[in-house]
Amino acid sequence: MKRTSRDIRTANRYGVLRQIIADSPASRQEVAAATGLSLATVATLVGELLELGLLTEVGFEDSDGGRPRGLVAVHAAGGALIGVDVAETYIHVELFDLALKVLARADTELKPGMKQPDQMVAHIADAIASVVVQSGVEPGTVLGAGISMPGQVDREGGSLLYAPNWDWHDVPLLGLLAEHVDYPLYLDNPLHACTVAELWFGAARGRSDVVVVNLGTGVGAGIALNGELHRGITNSAGEWGHTTLVLDGRLCHCGNRGCVETYVGAPGIMRNLRELSPDSPMLHPDDQTATIEALASGAAAGDPVAVEVVRETARYLGAAISDLVNLLNPEVVVLSSWVAGKLGRPLLDEVREAVARRALARPLAATEIVLCPIPTDPVSLGAATFALEGSLASVGQKAPRTASKTLGDRDR
Amino acid sequence: MKRTSRDIRTANRYGVLRQIIADSPASRQEVAAATGLSLATVATLVGELLELGLLTEVGFEDSDGGRPRGLVAVHAAGGALIGVDVAETYIHVELFDLALKVLARADTELKPGMKQPDQMVAHIADAIASVVVQSGVEPGTVLGAGISMPGQVDREGGSLLYAPNWDWHDVPLLGLLAEHVDYPLYLDNPLHACTVAELWFGAARGRSDVVVVNLGTGVGAGIALNGELHRGITNSAGEWGHTTLVLDGRLCHCGNRGCVETYVGAPGIMRNLRELSPDSPMLHPDDQTATIEALASGAAAGDPVAVEVVRETARYLGAAISDLVNLLNPEVVVLSSWVAGKLGRPLLDEVREAVARRALARPLAATEIVLCPIPTDPVSLGAATFALEGSLASVGQKAPRTASKTLGDRDR
Numbered sequence: 001m002k003r004t005s006r007d008i009r010t011a012n013r014y015g016v017l018r019q020i021i022a023d024s025p026a027s028r029q030e031v032a033a034a035t036g037l038s039l040a041t042v043a044t045l046v047g048e049l050l051e052l053g054l055l056t057e058v059g060f061e062d063s064d065g066g067r068p069r070g071l072v073a074v075h076a077a078g079g080a081l082i083g084v085d086v087a088e089t090y091i092h093v094e095l096f097d098l099a100l101k102v103l104a105r106a107d108t109e110l111k112p113g114m115k116q117p118d119q120m121v122a123h124i125a126d127a128i129a130s131v132v133v134q135s136g137v138e139p140g141t142v143l144g145a146g147i148s149m150p151g152q153v154d155r156e157g158g159s160l161l162y163a164p165n166w167d168w169h170d171v172p173l174l175g176l177l178a179e180h181v182d183y184p185l186y187l188d189n190p191l192h193a194c195t196v197a198e199l200w201f202g203a204a205r206g207r208s209d210v211v212v213v214n215l216g217t218g219v220g221a222g223i224a225l226n227g228e229l230h231r232g233i234t235n236s237a238g239e240w241g242h243t244t245l246v247l248d249g250r251l252c253h254c255g256n257r258g259c260v261e262t263y264v265g266a267p268g269i270m271r272n273l274r275e276l277s278p279d280s281p282m283l284h285p286d287d288q289t290a291t292i293e294a295l296a297s298g299a300a301a302g303d304p305v306a307v308e309v310v311r312e313t314a315r316y317l318g319a320a321i322s323d324l325v326n327l328l329n330p331e332v333v334v335l336s337s338w339v340a341g342k343l344g345r346p347l348l349d350e351v352r353e354a355v356a357r358r359a360l361a362r363p364l365a366a367t368e369i370v371l372c373p374i375p376t377d378p379v380s381l382g383a384a385t386f387a388l389e390g391s392l393a394s395v396g397q398k399a400p401r402t403a404s405k406t407l408g409d410r411d412r
Numbered sequence: 413m414k415r416t417s418r419d420i421r422t423a424n425r426y427g428v429l430r431q432i433i434a435d436s437p438a439s440r441q442e443v444a445a446a447t448g449l450s451l452a453t454v455a456t457l458v459g460e461l462l463e464l465g466l467l468t469e470v471g472f473e474d475s476d477g478g479r480p481r482g483l484v485a486v487h488a489a490g491g492a493l494i495g496v497d498v499a500e501t502y503i504h505v506e507l508f509d510l511a512l513k514v515l516a517r518a519d520t521e522l523k524p525g526m527k528q529p530d531q532m533v534a535h536i537a538d539a540i541a542s543v544v545v546q547s548g549v550e551p552g553t554v555l556g557a558g559i560s561m562p563g564q565v566d567r568e569g570g571s572l573l574y575a576p577n578w579d580w581h582d583v584p585l586l587g588l589l590a591e592h593v594d595y596p597l598y599l600d601n602p603l604h605a606c607t608v609a610e611l612w613f614g615a616a617r618g619r620s621d622v623v624v625v626n627l628g629t630g631v632g633a634g635i636a637l638n639g640e641l642h643r644g645i646t647n648s649a650g651e652w653g654h655t656t657l658v659l660d661g662r663l664c665h666c667g668n669r670g671c672v673e674t675y676v677g678a679p680g681i682m683r684n685l686r687e688l689s690p691d692s693p694m695l696h697p698d699d700q701t702a703t704i705e706a707l708a709s710g711a712a713a714g715d716p717v718a719v720e721v722v723r724e725t726a727r728y729l730g731a732a733i734s735d736l737v738n739l740l741n742p743e744v745v746v747l748s749s750w751v752a753g754k755l756g757r758p759l760l761d762e763v764r765e766a767v768a769r770r771a772l773a774r775p776l777a778a779t780e781i782v783l784c785p786i787p788t789d790p791v792s793l794g795a796a797t798f799a800l801e802g803s804l805a806s807v808g809q810k811a812p813r814t815a816s817k818t819l820g821d822r823d824r
Binding site: 007008036152161162208209221223225230231232233234235236237238239240242243244245246247249254256316319320322323326327328329330331358360362363365366367 | 740
């Protein structure tokens with residue numbers, strides 16, 4: 001029993017706001033029906049959110065002869081949220097209003113030599129300053145900035161324990177960033193960001209048990225149970241890319257053999273292509289993106305090699321997704337990240353068939369497999385959502401808990 | 413958001429009782445500190461449990477000059493619980509008091525030809541009647557009976573959707589049983605029973621994220637997150653035995669190849685032995701139990717073949733447990749069921765080493781691997797706990813929700 005009354009109240013606050021963002025305007029009665037919470041609880045939570053300026057009253061609706069019911073909606077201008085998606089080669093920053101509409105964007109390319117935390121911090125701080133200026137929002141209305149960093153993240157301490165791309169160990173990222181940025185800061189990884197984005201705005205909304213399969217250069221599986229991200233005991237849940245698909249199979253950069261990632265991550269898919277057709281013109285040995293794009297075009301045009309590579313990749317992916325279906329019995333599996341986006345429908349169709357051949361009948365019948373429906377970058381959206389969740393979690397605390405301040409103080 | 417206020421209240425009621433069972437007598441303040449619930453919530457829930465007769469007041473303790481604090485304890489005689497463990501070859505029934513002490517047992521052997529639901533129901537009903545008579549408890553104090561059946565269980569409907577041992581399809585077991593047994597009845601599978609037993613009385617008590625690995629003829633992984641069993645969307649979560657360890661590997665009875673179960677279930681371990689030493693005297697081709705016992709004695713005596721079979725089994729098991737560690741990032745992994753019990757410490761040591769070689773550093777460092785510490789049959793204990801949970805879940809409802817009654821009515 002690690003779940004406190006406070007956790008439950010925060011989770012309920014998320015649930016109420018999530019429902020109203022999904023379906024505004026809404027009456028308290030509708031929110032109660034959709035969330036399963038009591039009307040009294042919903043009324044209290046809506047009251048808090050109105051007081052915080054996150055919701056606004058927008059009139060009344062008739063209730064079949066009863067008293068007219070008050071309607072509330074998200075107060076889009078009631079605050080701004082910043083989402084920062086840091087990847088190996090770029091920093092992508094977006095500023096959102098409270099309806100999660102993008103008001104400004106900033107993109108920074110990261111040169112291959114860029115390995116110092118100070119340089120990274122300066123780039124992130126500049127991009128954050130830029131989106132605030134561009135958007136014209138009052139800096140005082142920014143509720144916070146969420147930062148997604150690839151690697152092992154100590155979320156509560158605000159540091160990067162290990163980032164393989166830059167060979168960082170124990171970098172107190174939020175502490176460094178707090179010297180340049182005065183908003184509350186929240187740190188996590190892209191897998192958790194994508195999953196939270198699906199929970200609030202995507203295919204996981206209103207669903208209880210969901211797995212978000214991230215297919216990029218690396219791969220992972222974000223797990224959402226009972227409508228909440230499962231982080232695990234040290235925030236590292238979701239390392240599905242390093243579960244074994246073929247014992248003693250392909251060598252993985254983690255040091256093991258046969259990891260899922262070596263078959264269905266972008267470099268693994270390149271290898272699937274190379275094994276089938278070593279001289280294929282679709283193969284760009286130093287360019288994952290170009291290779292995956294060539295495969296996508298090829299598969300769309302019916303090129304037999306491209307079709308076969310997609311099918312072989314789906315055979316691996318289908319087995320590994322069947323493992324998730326059998327183990328977790330989820331309602332929805334979402335295929336997300338850039339490889340899934342580019343291979344799209346042909347990959348989805350093959351994966352559905354492969355899972356249908358392999359998963360157990362009962363969990364299979366209960367599971368839907370879909371492509372990520374979020375039209376913008378789910379990582380920056382999810383990162384901004386960390387800031388939204390953070391500000392909701394700090395409601396009722398004397399001062400908002402800003403990881404940045406704490407860390408900044410500790411570093412001095 | 414499928415979690416209702418009622419669910420949360422029930423979960424809190426479980427948490428409070430679980431804590432008091434673990435550590436009786438206790439003050440409300442101690443329970444609040446241990447569960448993270450507010451003192452007001454604990455006081456309300458303790459009040460309900462006292463009124464139900466599940467707890468009893470047992471005096472006061474000083475509180476450093478403050479007002480003496482009231483102490484409560486489990487009221488062992490406040491009710492009785494029945495746990496039924498049905499396996500391929502036997503029915504094992506235990507009757508417990510509310511401190512979960514065994515007051516009576518009944519064992520029935522199932523003959524190989526015994527395939528009819530009516531026969532099974534008669535055996536279960538006889539065994540239940542027997543433990544009530546033996547124990548001398550007043551039948552009116554029996555809070556319910558939990559039945560663990562191997563197979564796919566429709567828990568809410570009280571039926572067995574599929575039981576491979578007897579080739580049953582859609583058998584309304586609780587409906588049939590309710591014609592003979594007048595207690596509230598609760599149905600689930602052994603994997604879920606073992607996991608609930610660990611949550612209430614074993615290695616998962618007070619831990620948030622736990623995986624209970626069941627090693628028997630079949631294998632599975634019960635998942636407990638935030639102190640609650642994760643059942644999945646159709647109660648079939650945990651089919652880890654049918655996740656892929658070796659793509660295109662050994663043929664499994666589920667129709668796929670390379671499932672974990674084919675390497676670490678009792679028949680899989682027999683195959684590991686046969687592959688290493690086809691003529692080994694430890695191999696009893698038609699007797700799994702005798703073979704596993706021979707391997708256990710052999711390993712204890714340092715027999716090189718037995719040691720090597722345990723090591724090879726642990727290599728498979730270690731890879732498959734690493735998958736759970738990497739994916740779920742649990743605090744504890746418990747090795748349970750009869751194969752783990754018989755191979756015991758030698759298996760545990762080899763598994764720990766194999767997982768240490770394979771799991772990612774961060775989740776590995778946070779995970780403890782232990783043998784099931786429950787000294788009695790965890791399946792019948794867990795089944796009895798279903799009845800305890802069921803009676804706690806029905807607190808405050810007009811009439812206790814008895815799956816048996818509902819089903820019985822529907823069948824007529």
